[in-house]
Amino acid sequence: MKIALIQTNPVIGDFVRNSAMILAGIERARDRGCGLAVFPELTLCGYPPQDLLERSAFIEAHDRALETVINRTRGIGVVLGALERRPGPGKPLYNSALLINEGRVQARTRKQLLPTYDVFDETRYFEPGTTSVMTPFRELHLGLSVCEDIWSHDRRYSVDPVADMLKSGTTAASCLVNISASPYYHGKIGERKKVFARLCREHRLPLLYVNQVGGQDSLIFDGHSMAMNPDGEIVAAAPGFTEDMLVVDSDSLRAAGSYALPGDSIDQILEALTLGVRDYLLKTGFKSAVLGLSGGIDSAVTAAVACRALGGAQVHAVALPSPYTSGASIDDARQLAANLGCGFATMAIDRAMEAYRLTLQPLFAGREEDVTEQNIQARIRGNLLMALSNKFGHLLLSTGNKSEMAVGYCTLYGDMSGGLAVLADVPKQMVYELAHRINRDREIIPARTITRPPTAELKPDQRDQDDLPPYEILDPILSAYLEECLSVDEIVARGFERPVVKDIIRRIKTNEHKRRQAPLGLKITTKAFGHGRRYPVVQNFTE
DSSP states (O other): OEEEEEEOOOOTTOHHHHHHHHHHHHHHHHHTTEEEEEOOTTTTTOSOOGGGGGOHHHHHHHHHHHHHHHHTOOSSEEEEEEEEEOOSSSOSEEEEEEEEETTEEEEEEEOOOOOOSTTOOGGGTBOOOSOOEEEEETTEEEEEEEGGGGOHHHHTOSOOHHHHHHHHOSSOOSEEEEEEOOBOOTTHHHHHHHHHHHHHHHHTOOEEEEEOEEEETTEEEEBOOEEEOTTSOEEEEOOBSSOEEEEEEGGGGGSOOOOOOOOSOHHHHHHHHHHHHHHHHHHHTOOOEEEEOOSSHHHHHHHHHHHHHHOGGGEEEEEOOOTTOOHHHHHHHHHHHHHHTOEEEEOOOHHHHHHHHHHHHHHHTTOOOOHHHHHHHHHHHHHHHHHHHHHHOOEEEEOOOHHHHHHTOSOTTTTTOSSEETTTTOOHHHHHHHHHHHTSSSOOSOHHHHHSOOOOOSSTTOOGGGTSOOHHHHHHHHIIIIISOOOHHHHHTTTOOHHHHHHHHHHHHHTHHHHHTSOOBOOOSSSOSSTTSOOOSSOOOOO
């Protein structure tokens, strides 16, 4: 039997669009001669719906859309991720996989392992299921599960839904089917392959895995749906970061695998950021973006990603030079815009700086200039860019990277202004990797932008390393502390100086308030700033 694995890009709560997308996918699968079509987790409402699940009107709209899909499913089986109401005490909903056949729900399995780590908070909304289901469909016996339920060993749960299902079944399973909405981070593709291969080998069963694709707020879903044989070899896989329908034959699931799923790489990160920008704008109704182009590497990479996502004609770059801005910075910004084919304008901020100086002079009298005047420059730029956003309906993209955000090397209401922070989860050294990747085929980002020492140009002869450790020291310490959750002693044991480690952690702690007011940022590491990292602003714990 031919089986269609359909990775979809839903819009949360757009039930008209999502149900039409599902029905169109069913038609395509039927036209290809498929007997079964499999869709991702909660594909009807989109994932994650968060507190929309507390709105009765949302659930009612979902149920109407689900009824339409069920009634129109004929001549083909469909595995669909959907909500199910749950009566009685406890949480009011299940996160379910439904097997729909000839206008009725033939079988259902309810997600048992509800993740609450990182960006997930499913126990807030869902009651865990009690059993996964093995169900006959035509010549197959399908072991149905939802996302986290096949990660039992790696997440160290006390329950193993797949093993329990196989033990309780009276008939041997033909294959495992897992529907998922699994967000991307760098390294996730290799992690999935390892976990899934072990699962298949342990149970001597093939696996059909279908994953959501698309950007949703800060999350990026990469797709990469796949079929894996009992030896843990991939026999077929869908491309990443795009909607796709992968058709496999149930007979081939036990054949030797030969498909090489792309590995984790800087190419994947670039694809993820591109998709994240594109979907955030399109799904929120924006058609164009504006950003400040400083001549530095962060704004250059942000502009290149935006142009990949939207096309150069929909990206508007603005240079905002001060008296401290070098001619090289302006020249590089102009050249980059020409290389990208995006709009470019220049607005000098020297007169605005003077107006601020005169206005503040009576209150600042007798005090030397310091970081206050530097921050005013950044805030003038933020104000001007927001004015362009308001006037022309562009979304303002902020350009700061994760290293800067971590230690507060950024200006609240200045360069942090914007509707989307493209590089907020990208460490500085990875920004350089992205720049080299963007320039792989031809020079898009001027070489001087990449090779010159990074500087905010807010005072004469300023360099980032006047205020920060070198990025080759800063970034590994940040990764160890933020992503690996290592202690000071453990980080020092890796060869870093204790005073440097403690100062960096102090900066992370004291700048929590800035990050709470930062624009939403795209997540591409295991631990991003945002709702997946929950630390109090007011706290006095010191390691």
